[in-house]
Amino acid sequence: MAHITVTVDGTSYKGEVEPRKLLVHWLREDIGRVGTVVGCDTSNCGACTVLLNGRSVKSCSVLAVQADGSEVTTIQGLSDGNEWHPVQTAFKECHGLQCGYCTPGMVMATVDLLSENPTPSEQEIREGLEGNLCRCTGYHNIVKSVSYAADLMSAGPTKGAK
Amino acid sequence: MTAALDTDTALGKPIRRKEDAHLLHGQTNWTDNIQLPGTVHMAILRSPMAHAKITKLDVSGALKQPGVVAAYGAKELGELNGGVPCVWPVTDDIKMPAFPALAIDKVRQVGDCVAVVLATSVAAAVDALDAIEVSYEALPAVTDMEAALTSGSALVHDEIETNACYVYKMPCGDYEASRAKADVVVARRFINQRLIPTFMEPRSVVAAPMGMSDEITIWSSTQIPHILRVLLALVTGIPENNLRVVAPDVGGGFGGKLQCYREEILVTNLAKKLGRPVKWTETRSENMVATHHGRDQIQDIEIAATKDGKILGLKVTLLANMGAYLQIITPGVPLLGMFMYPAIYKMDSYDFTCTGVFTNKTPTDAYRGAGRPEATYAIERIIDELAAEIGMEPMELRKKNWITHEEFPYTTVAGLTYDTGNYEAATEKALAMFDYDGLRAEQARRRASGDPVQLGIGISTFTEMCGLAPSRTLGALKYVAGGWEHCTVRALPTGKIEVVTGTSPHGQGHETAWSQIASSILGVPVEDIEVIHSDTGRSPYGMDTYGSRSLAVGGQAIKAASERLVEKARVIAAHQLECSASDLEFINGSFHVKGDPSKSQALGAVAFEAFTAHNLPPGVEPTLQAEATIDPEDFSYPHGTHLAAMEVDTETGQVKLRKYVCVDDVGIQVNPMIVEGQVHGGVAQGIAQALFEGAEYDEDGNLLTASLADYLIPSAADLPSFDTGTTVTPSTSHPLGTKGVGEAGAIASTPAIINGIVDALRHLGVTDVAMPASPQTVWRTIQAAKAGAK
Numbered sequence: 001m002a003h004i005t006v007t008v009d010g011t012s013y014k015g016e017v018e019p020r021k022l023l024v025h026w027l028r029e030d031i032g033r034v035g036t037v038v039g040c041d042t043s044n045c046g047a048c049t050v051l052l053n054g055r056s057v058k059s060c061s062v063l064a065v066q067a068d069g070s071e072v073t074t075i076q077g078l079s080d081g082n083e084w085h086p087v088q089t090a091f092k093e094c095h096g097l098q099c100g101y102c103t104p105g106m107v108m109a110t111v112d113l114l115s116e117n118p119t120p121s122e123q124e125i126r127e128g129l130e131g132n133l134c135r136c137t138g139y140h141n142i143v144k145s146v147s148y149a150a151d152l153m154s155a156g157p158t159k160g161a162k
Numbered sequence: 163m164t165a166a167l168d169t170d171t172a173l174g175k176p177i178r179r180k181e182d183a184h185l186l187h188g189q190t191n192w193t194d195n196i197q198l199p200g201t202v203h204m205a206i207l208r209s210p211m212a213h214a215k216i217t218k219l220d221v222s223g224a225l226k227q228p229g230v231v232a233a234y235g236a237k238e239l240g241e242l243n244g245g246v247p248c249v250w251p252v253t254d255d256i257k258m259p260a261f262p263a264l265a266i267d268k269v270r271q272v273g274d275c276v277a278v279v280l281a282t283s284v285a286a287a288v289d290a291l292d293a294i295e296v297s298y299e300a301l302p303a304v305t306d307m308e309a310a311l312t313s314g315s316a317l318v319h320d321e322i323e324t325n326a327c328y329v330y331k332m333p334c335g336d337y338e339a340s341r342a343k344a345d346v347v348v349a350r351r352f353i354n355q356r357l358i359p360t361f362m363e364p365r366s367v368v369a370a371p372m373g374m375s376d377e378i379t380i381w382s383s384t385q386i387p388h389i390l391r392v393l394l395a396l397v398t399g400i401p402e403n404n405l406r407v408v409a410p411d412v413g414g415g416f417g418g419k420l421q422c423y424r425e426e427i428l429v430t431n432l433a434k435k436l437g438r439p440v441k442w443t444e445t446r447s448e449n450m451v452a453t454h455h456g457r458d459q460i461q462d463i464e465i466a467a468t469k470d471g472k473i474l475g476l477k478v479t480l481l482a483n484m485g486a487y488l489q490i491i492t493p494g495v496p497l498l499g500m501f502m503y504p505a506i507y508k509m510d511s512y513d514f515t516c517t518g519v520f521t522n523k524t525p526t527d528a529y530r531g532a533g534r535p536e537a538t539y540a541i542e543r544i545i546d547e548l549a550a551e552i553g554m555e556p557m558e559l560r561k562k563n564w565i566t567h568e569e570f571p572y573t574t575v576a577g578l579t580y581d582t583g584n585y586e587a588a589t590e591k592a593l594a595m596f597d598y599d600g601l602r603a604e605q606a607r608r609r610a611s612g613d614p615v616q617l618g619i620g621i622s623t624f625t626e627m628c629g630l631a632p633s634r635t636l637g638a639l640k641y642v643a644g645g646w647e648h649c650t651v652r653a654l655p656t657g658k659i660e661v662v663t664g665t666s667p668h669g670q671g672h673e674t675a676w677s678q679i680a681s682s683i684l685g686v687p688v689e690d691i692e693v694i695h696s697d698t699g700r701s702p703y704g705m706d707t708y709g710s711r712s713l714a715v716g717g718q719a720i721k722a723a724s725e726r727l728v729e730k731a732r733v734i735a736a737h738q739l740e741c742s743a744s745d746l747e748f749i750n751g752s753f754h755v756k757g758d759p760s761k762s763q764a765l766g767a768v769a770f771e772a773f774t775a776h777n778l779p780p781g782v783e784p785t786l787q788a789e790a791t792i793d794p795e796d797f798s799y800p801h802g803t804h805l806a807a808m809e810v811d812t813e814t815g816q817v818k819l820r821k822y823v824c825v826d827d828v829g830i831q832v833n834p835m836i837v838e839g840q841v842h843g844g845v846a847q848g849i850a851q852a853l854f855e856g857a858e859y860d861e862d863g864n865l866l867t868a869s870l871a872d873y874l875i876p877s878a879a880d881l882p883s884f885d886t887g888t889t890v891t892p893s894t895s896h897p898l899g900t901k902g903v904g905e906a907g908a909i910a911s912t913p914a915i916i917n918g919i920v921d922a923l924r925h926l927g928v929t930d931v932a933m934p935a936s937p938q939t940v941w942r943t944i945q946a947a948k949a950g951a952k
Binding site for chain 1: 178179181182183185186187188189190192194195197285360361362363364411412413414416445446447668669670671835836838839842843844845846847869870871875877878879881883884907
């Protein structure tokens with residue numbers, strides 16, 4: 001067992017983990033952050049995407065021990081529940097989700113995409129989200145949501161933005 | 163007297179979804195999130211062989227592993243090894259072999275359950291699988307349907323002495339007479355390949371004995387909590403009244419969670435046996451082999467017509483792959499398509515034969531559209547082939563044969579009566595949005611110039627039957643349950659409304675849409691309405707969600723219950739206002755005395771009166787609630803016109819979907835934003851069948867596409883945006899005028915794509931392209947056509 005200390009959504013957690021434990025399983029099973037979900041076992045679907053030190057990662061492809069000393073932001077830490085992050089607002093406004101299972105990863109990947117490229121074209125959005133699979137929306141409204149989020153964020157600090 | 167639908171209400175507005183707040187903040191309740199004290203986790207030893215005798219199985223080694231609580235093979239499980247039920251014996255002489263949850267003596271598919279280990283953690287349970295001793299003696303795998311039906315084939319089920327599950331025939335009119343009269347007969351074989359539903363949330367089930375009571379609560383990622391409860395009671399012998407089934411947040415289903423799975427049976431029985439919570443969540447790789455598959459038909463289609471394009475008759479001969487076992491409605495899926503091969507076209511005769519075939523593959527069952535995508539694919543493809551054969555423009559051929567809007571209601575050759583439709587209007591709108599004439603001109607230019615990238619235009623003018631289903635029709639088809647739906651509406655003393663539905667939403671947005679229906683009748687704001695569903699403890703009656711039924715059938719029940727509640731309230735309000743009930747008008751949530759605007763009573767005040775019961779009129783029971791159980795009068799028949807512009811690189815086989823236009827007529831739309839989203843998702847899944855997806859097996863019965871790394875569901879980069887439009891021809895057989903939209907896109911889009919690719923390549927001699935139309939497949943098809951032309 002290894003000792004780790006990880007800050008998740010602003011709270012510092014200490015734990016003992018098996019070295020083989022994936023970050024996503026540690027988040028879900030050990031500290032109860034079940035907002036981040038598992039959709040596959042080959043790192044294809046991206047449902048488990050979180051921010052690790054500000055950059056998006058598939059938390060199924062990171063060992064919990066690798067996250068020692070890091071800051072992790074999940075869908076549950078993106079806003080406080082009362083205030084909405086503009087990406088969350090945009091996904092609701094543009095009907096960018098249906099069943100919602102891919103949504104945690106899709107939203108976190110979008111946050112990273114927009115931090116890297118605040119004004120992406122449709123093609124850049126489509127390629128930027130290539131690692132996140134959705135089975136419900138056909139991506140049409142996800143692409144619209146990302147564009148709308150970019151508009152909201154470029155309009156300056158919007159109401160609801162963290 | 164009934165409450166009229168007020169047009170100035172929430173009905174028909176693109177209201178943003180109630181469901182989204184919790185989903186967007188990770189405040190979700192997926193089954194796998196449930197962690198009950200004392201839970202043991204189940205891991206499954208699955209067969210790596212498609213067909214083999216189990217020559218040795220010893221689970222004792224697993225019991226010695228850390229954290230292991232129990233381990234079972236079929237022998238150890240004994241009577242608790244329940245059988246997976248099939249509720250649709252389509253013919254009197256159908257062969258229905260046993261499907262034990264844990265394989266007995268023989269495995270029949272890769273992924274068959276052989277043994278289970280229960281341990282205090284998932285990791286411990288999975289680790290302990292390695293300590294089970296198992297050996298197999300390989301048997302020849304049955305993987306090809308036609309070979310399976312030949313004498314001398316290995317048998318999937320020895321005891322039934324054949325691999326033919328059933329033969330179903332439906333002759334309508336005299337096809338041979340039509341054929342004899344015809345100038346042209348076009349015959350094609352289409353392969354509707356095997357697909358894997360691939361909902362994003364893997365299946366998960368938790369069963370827990372509840373304290374000292376006999377109740378067992380089962381949380382399952384299912385589309386059908388109510389049906390599952392009945393089936394689990396029948397299979398396990400646990401009294402139905404002691405079972406409570408809850409479907410918490412469910413992350414998609416597309417038919418794949420319309421099932422009573424072996425894992426659900428095992429978890430339920432083992433929770434009862436061990437007296438503690440048992441949990442199982444599938445990995446994606448397990449999902450690919452153990453969750454039922456869809457489609458998988460060989461379709462021999464023959465169409466007879468005059469040389470000027472009048473369709474006379476249609477003959478459909480199917481081989482439908484059942485897989486290794488029958489699951490809930492495995493045999494019935496092709497029959498849901500049976501009625502739809504004639505589609506929107508008039509003809510004199512139609513001859514249908516389907517043979518269900520056992521193979522050593524994962525069982526098939528419902529997948530988005532269930533039988534109707536197969537039918538639509540075949541008819542829309544053969545129409546294009548007929549058009550090419552007689553040298554007629556394919557849209558003109560369709561127009562010449564479709565049912566015109568004046569002819570509704572129209573009884574088709576297959577015996578269905580379509581209530582309404584307007585194919586002309588939807589088509590005209592789609593053609594305009596698409597710039598059909600402009601693209602045809604570009605196609606001609608490219609063809610003339612010998613451009614290596616050719617343009618093709620794919621057409622699909624589809625209809626479907628949905629809103630499953632009138633119970634008497636289901637009975638006639640030997641389905642063992644009904645197709646009704648239930649709703650209870652309660653006005654709480656604080657003025658809030660509870661709508662209890664027997665449908666089971668799993669991502670569509672029904673909580674929002676149901677609230678809109680109730681709001682439009684009760685005059686209560688959408689945000690004051692709570693929809694309760696998917697818990698047999700809170701919503702006791704229901705037939706759940708599949709077959710685009712939740713609006714078309716469930717919506718009717720909500721409307722009827724809401725109207726009955728208004729009528730009960732009217733009697734109480736009249737008593738409060740000291741007038742006759744017939745003197746009251748109900749407008750925007752309040753009763754008004756006709757001719758005296760000063761006298762009114764809001765529904766909430768009536769609800770409070772009904773709650774206190776201090777001064778109710780004689781004969782009126784306390785509380786303000788009403789219920790309705792509605793059996794639909796008929797199916798509903800959404801239709802539409804889908805058009806695809808396909809660019810095909812004739813040198814590389816690369817296919818690009820340049821433009822996709824669709825106009826769907828789903829009748830009255832409760833929430834057009836949700837309708838559009840359903841169309842997008844369905845269209846994407848249909849396109850994926852045409853271009854990307856296919857469950858591939860090798861000749862030994864190994865699934866080669868057994869992970870998301872190998873089974874190609876499209877990403878955002880693989881698809882374009884879609885141009886969607888609608889026409890509104892209200893259904894007349896459904897009181898809300900709605901039809902259903904969940905499956906429409908997936909039914910319509912597949913043939914549009916393939917017709918477009920074939921249209922781009924027809925001048926090279928190409929008459930068909932196999933699905934999925936990968937660059938390699940398209941390139942090889944072009945080479946074969948060129949070689950054939952030489």
